[in-house]
Amino acid sequence: MPLYRGFFKKGPTIPEQPVEPTRRIVRSEPVEKARPTAPAAPPPAAPAPLVPPPATPAPGRTIASSVPEAPNVATGPVVGWLAIVAGPGRGQTLQLSYGVNDIGSGPHARIRLNFGDPTIAADNHAAIIYTARSRRFYLAQSAASETWLNGQPVRESVELVGGETVRFGQTQVRFVPLCGPGFDWRDGD
Numbered sequence: 001m002p003l004y005r006g007f008f009k010k011g012p013t014i015p016e017q018p019v020e021p022t023r024r025i026v027r028s029e030p031v032e033k034a035r036p037t038a039p040a041a042p043p044p045a046a047p048a049p050l051v052p053p054p055a056t057p058a059p060g061r062t063i064a065s066s067v068p069e070a071p072n073v074a075t076g077p078v079v080g081w082l083a084i085v086a087g088p089g090r091g092q093t094l095q096l097s098y099g100v101n102d103i104g105s106g107p108h109a110r111i112r113l114n115f116g117d118p119t120i121a122a123d124n125h126a127a128i129i130y131t132a133r134s135r136r137f138y139l140a141q142s143a144a145s146e147t148w149l150n151g152q153p154v155r156e157s158v159e160l161v162g163g164e165t166v167r168f169g170q171t172q173v174r175f176v177p178l179c180g181p182g183f184d185w186r187d188g189d
Contacts, residue, residue: 079130079179080137082111087171089115094173096137102127103168119169121145126168128160128175135181139166 080096094111103111106122113120125145129138137160141147147154148167162177179185 077185079185080128080175080177082128082166082173082175084113084115085165085172085174087115087169088117089113089171096128096130098130098132100127100129113168113171113173115171117169117171120171126154126166130179132184132186135179135184137161137175137177137180139164 076097078095079098082094082096084090084092084094092115094113096111101111102109102124103113103120103126104123105112105114105117105120105125108123109125111128113125121142121144124142126142126147127140129140130136131138138157139147139149139154139160140157141154145168149158150164160175160177162175162180164175166173166175
């Protein structure tokens with residue numbers, strides 16, 4: 001069945017409504033349009049290079065993957081940071097953004113602690129939530145994973161004010177807020 005069924009039917013005409021003009025979005029950088037080209041002849045086949053078999057790590061060691069993973073990147077303005085102060089990844093910082101910043105070691109976690117700590121859950125170990133309406137941060141812990149705040153186990157959502165030490169598995173992070181009651185990126189809106 002064609003998608004334009006009924007388009008060419010004769011019938012009562014409906015008066016035309018004024019149409020709003022289309023908005024134009026101006027890009028900061030010019031974009032080159034792809035132009036179709038004639039298919040080129042495939043290059044001659046080269047002999048396959050010899051690839052050594054994958055190495056097996058010694059007990060207690062890991063091998064870094066040759067496939068780079070996407071870095072921890074906040075979506076939107078940065079509202080705070082987590083600085084890793086102990087454990088694998090010590091010295092690294094992770095950016096927090098508006099909303100729910102779920103923490104885990106897997107590729108689907110917004111904040112990835114993938115520095116080699118096997119005790120961190122892949123997807124939902126914990127979350128740090130920044131609410132723009134109240135301008136407050138909260139630490140929410142997953143029921144399946146253990147999270148500690150300043151040496152005490154987290155049993156329910158807890159407000160974070162800044163300077164707290166949070167432990168996920170063997171990794172300890174220090175929470176550093178940027179936004180809060182005194183400043184928020186949305187103040188100018």
